Structures are given as structure tokens and as C-alpha cells.
Amino acid sequence: MKINPELQALVQDLLGEEAEDFWNAVGQPPKTVIRVNTLKTTPLALRKRLERAGFALTELPLAIPAFRVEEEPFPIGKTFEHFVGLFYVQSLASLLPPLALAPQPADWVLDIAAAPGSKATELAQLMDNHGLLVANDVSPSRMRALVHNVERLGIVNTGLMQQDGNRLGRCFRETFDRALVDVPCSALGTLGKSPEVTQRWMWRQATRLAQGQYQLLLSAAHTLRVGGTLVYSTCTLTPQENEGVISSFLRKYPFEVASLHFASVPTRPGLTQFGGETFDERVARAVRLYPFEAETEGFFIAKLVKTDSLPPVPAARTPREVSWRPLEADDSQVHPLLTALEERYGLPSTVWEPYLFGRRKDELWLLSRGWAEGPRELMERVGMRVARRYRERAWRLTTGGAQLLAPFITRQVVDLRSGEELLQFVAGGTVDAPPDLRGPVVARYDGLIVGSGVVTPTGLKGQVPRSRRFEFFPPS
Numbered sequence: 001m002k003i004n005p006e007l008q009a010l011v012q013d014l015l016g017e018e019a020e021d022f023w024n025a026v027g028q029p030p031k032t033v034i035r036v037n038t039l040k041t042t043p044l045a046l047r048k049r050l051e052r053a054g055f056a057l058t059e060l061p062l063a064i065p066a067f068r069v070e071e072e073p074f075p076i077g078k079t080f081e082h083f084v085g086l087f088y089v090q091s092l093a094s095l096l097p098p099l100a101l102a103p104q105p106a107d108w109v110l111d112i113a114a115a116p117g118s119k120a121t122e123l124a125q126l127m128d129n130h131g132l133l134v135a136n137d138v139s140p141s142r143m144r145a146l147v148h149n150v151e152r153l154g155i156v157n158t159g160l161m162q163q164d165g166n167r168l169g170r171c172f173r174e175t176f177d178r179a180l181v182d183v184p185c186s187a188l189g190t191l192g193k194s195p196e197v198t199q200r201w202m203w204r205q206a207t208r209l210a211q212g213q214y215q216l217l218l219s220a221a222h223t224l225r226v227g228g229t230l231v232y233s234t235c236t237l238t239p240q241e242n243e244g245v246i247s248s249f250l251r252k253y254p255f256e257v258a259s260l261h262f263a264s265v266p267t268r269p270g271l272t273q274f275g276g277e278t279f280d281e282r283v284a285r286a287v288r289l290y291p292f293e294a295e296t297e298g299f300f301i302a303k304l305v306k307t308d309s310l311p312p313v314p315a316a317r318t319p320r321e322v323s324w325r326p327l328e329a330d331d332s333q334v335h336p337l338l339t340a341l342e343e344r345y346g347l348p349s350t351v352w353e354p355y356l357f358g359r360r361k362d363e364l365w366l367l368s369r370g371w372a373e374g375p376r377e378l379m380e381r382v383g384m385r386v387a388r389r390y391r392e393r394a395w396r397l398t399t400g401g402a403q404l405l406a407p408f409i410t411r412q413v414v415d416l417r418s419g420e421e422l423l424q425f426v427a428g429g430t431v432d433a434p435p436d437l438r439g440p441v442v443a444r445y446d447g448l449i450v451g452s453g454v455v456t457p458t459g460l461k462g463q464v465p466r467s468r469r470f471e472f473f474p475p476s
Helices: 005-024 043-052 092-101 118-126 140-152 165-171 203-223 243-250 281-285 335-345 399-404 419-426
Strands: 033-036 056-059 066-071 087-089 108-111 132-136 158-161 176-182 224-234 255-258 287-289 299-306 355-360 363-368 384-391 394-397 413-415 439-445 448-456 459-462
Touching: 033 092, 043 056, 066 092, 087 118, 092 118, 092 176, 092 224, 092 299, 108 118, 118 132, 118 140, 118 176, 140 158, 140 384, 165 203, 176 203, 203 224, 203 243, 243 255, 243 281, 243 299, 255 281, 281 299, 335 394, 335 439, 384 399, 394 399, 394 439, 394 448, 399 448, 413 448, 419 439, 419 448, 419 459, 439 459
Parallel strands: 108 132, 108 176, 132 158, 176 224, 413 439
Antiparallel strands: 033 066, 033 087, 056 066, 224 299, 255 299, 287 299, 355 363, 363 384, 384 394, 439 448, 448 459
């Protein structure tokens, strides 16, 4: 393996005699970890389903349900359970920054660089789909992945925003209770699965990245209320991108560093010195994870608490006018729609009590109540599309809506009879349907709602969105 000499020297200076352990971990990806999506299932129910399919799992002692996959007969991301959003494939290290941030159900939370959504959807889960979460990313392609994951996991408390993160400090001054700043980095901690990083890593790139990381951190700091909490994290081990960024920030702005501890996950304190540079001593309260001892990606995590206001910055230009407002279930714009959905699918009227609604012509959106006063101006979308109009006065559940409301649906359900029918339905094909049903229905397989469909004279046609269609192994 050819290694960039600059990187070789860095690792030697960083780890000394343990450098060999680090290099031995290159190209050795850790075992897969999955996070149970408790918005849709329980750890016990998911474990039973996956073990029945041949997977061997070990529960991880974390503050959120997760399993390490010890054996997998095929990639676990290709299971039916993954398709319907019962879990998220996520590294152990990636699980930790949201746990450090510890959002509460009533909080307003910002994830400033959220795509593809592993940490954002974990934050939403920790909030139990309540409160208000703004998930931002500047990249259109990464935003598509974020949309997909938010829909698959049934997230309704999240507004998606596509903005330069450096702008947000001028748009949302002292708005949020908590902020996650998981920044783009040189990815030195990912050598287990991405050994090519050893060849392309350069100090020059790390220096450039550190400048951008500092600016994102500062922008997020402006968005926090006094007393608010911020977590900064990277998947790299370069001190310049970690302790260097935090130390420079602490010397200028009113933040304190909170201590971190993760049960059963080996960590080391942040560095206070490296390469002749001395960092702020408070950085020792941050944590480092090394792949060769934590059996996960290399990571750096720092938890900061805002103790005073920052000097004001010029406000951003006034955004476009918001053309919609959150609605209650008894509002005349949505009440007839909800009544029609209750009658068609056998839903109890109480199912809507936790939510607010958005109405956009032929679409009905489900929102958490945190958005009653939330900052909607820059959002690309808020909540989840739960229903669509299919005729002038008739509405049907979307696939995401049907999966979220699955425990309450008692009518218009078609049970698919085989794995072949399941795959055909998801692909948008037509399968046999009961003779006594017509119009919009939901399909079910192996006890789980698959998605929305429509029964026509020729059979049941799947209407799973194209963005949700992908190949998987159906349960046997």
C-alpha cells in the first residue's frame, strides 16, 4: 500500500508506537451497525425479524437502540425491513454526536450539514418526532439522499433547507436550542472502508478544510440561544481540523466545553499540544475515537455550551414570503380531507392529534407541532407528504403516509401473497387483487405496510414513488 509521506509522518507524530496498529486497520472495515428506528418498530420486533432472515445481532449498550451485525447472509441494507424504514445502517462513531447533543422533544434543533441524513434522522428519533429540526445541506445531490431518508424513516418534525451553511448565522440569530456541526473533513478516520484516502491526503487540503470548518462552526454558534448546546464533530483525526478549530474558536467566543463519556466506547481526550502548537486546555474535554481500539471509524467530538451572546452580524436579506401556514385538524382546509381518509382507511379521528398540517393544492403534509411558530421562510419542505388528491373530491394516502399510520389502518388493505408479488408491486407493476375492492388501497406483506396502490379492473397497481424503489430480498 502506497501511503502519502505527509500522512505517514502525521500518524507517526500522533500515535508513536501505536502507528502500526493504525496502519493495520486500513482497509479493514468495522462490522456493520444498525440503528433501530423506534418511530416505526421496537428493538425486540426488529431483532426477531432479522434473526429469522439469518442475521446475527449483538445489542449495543447505547442511549439509543442499535445492533452490531455479526453475521449477514446478504447485505442488511437489502432487506425488506430496511425498505420500509425499520432501521438505518450507521457506523457506531456516527451514532455518537447526536447522543452527545441530546435533543429534547420540545427543542428547536439545527443540523447545519445534514445530508445524507444519518445524524439528522437520529436527532429526529431522539426528539420522538416532536419539536422542530432544521436539516440543511448546500449540495443538491446530497439533498436528494436526505429527502429519501427522511421519508423512509417517517420523519415529520424536520424542515429541509438547501443553503450555504455560512449564511445561516445571519438568518437565524439566537433561534435554536441545539446545533449539530458535523463538518466536511479530510476523512482520515474512514480508512477502514476508504483506504484510497491514504494517497490523496495532504496538509494543504486539511488547512483549507479547517478554514471552512471554523466558518461553519461560527455560523452555527450565531444561531444558538444563550445557554444552548452545540456539538462539533468530524470523521478525521487531524488535529488541525479538530482541536485546532475548537481552540481558535474558544479563544474568541463565549463558549465552554462540556465533558463527554460514552459507555463501552473507548475514547481518548482531545489533544492539548501537537506539532509544537498548544491548544486551549479545555479541548481535553472533547473525545477522540481511534479505529484500532473503538472498532469503528476514527472520530472527533466536542460539546460546547454558549454562555453569552456573540457580537451581532449583519442580517441576511429578507427571504421570500411564506405562502402557507400550519393548520389544525379542525381547519376547514384540511378537516374534510382528514374525514375522508378516516372513512376510507378506517382511521380513528384521534390519530391526527399529535400533528399540524400543511396544504398545497393536491397535497396534504403532516408536521410536528413544533412548527406552529417555526422559521419556515427558507425551507424547501417541512414534514412529510401524507396524502394526495386522486380525484376531484377524493384523497388517498401516500406510501410514506401509509407506512407511518400503519398501526391504525383497518380498511382498504390488500395482503400480497408472495415475495414475487411484493417486488412487482414495489416496482410499479400490477398484481392480483381481491374482487371486492376498488380505488386507493394500501398493500401489506409479512405484517408490514408496503405502500400505496390502486385497484383497477386489471388488478392492484403499485404506486410506490420511483425514489423509493430499489431492489431488496423479500422475506421468505
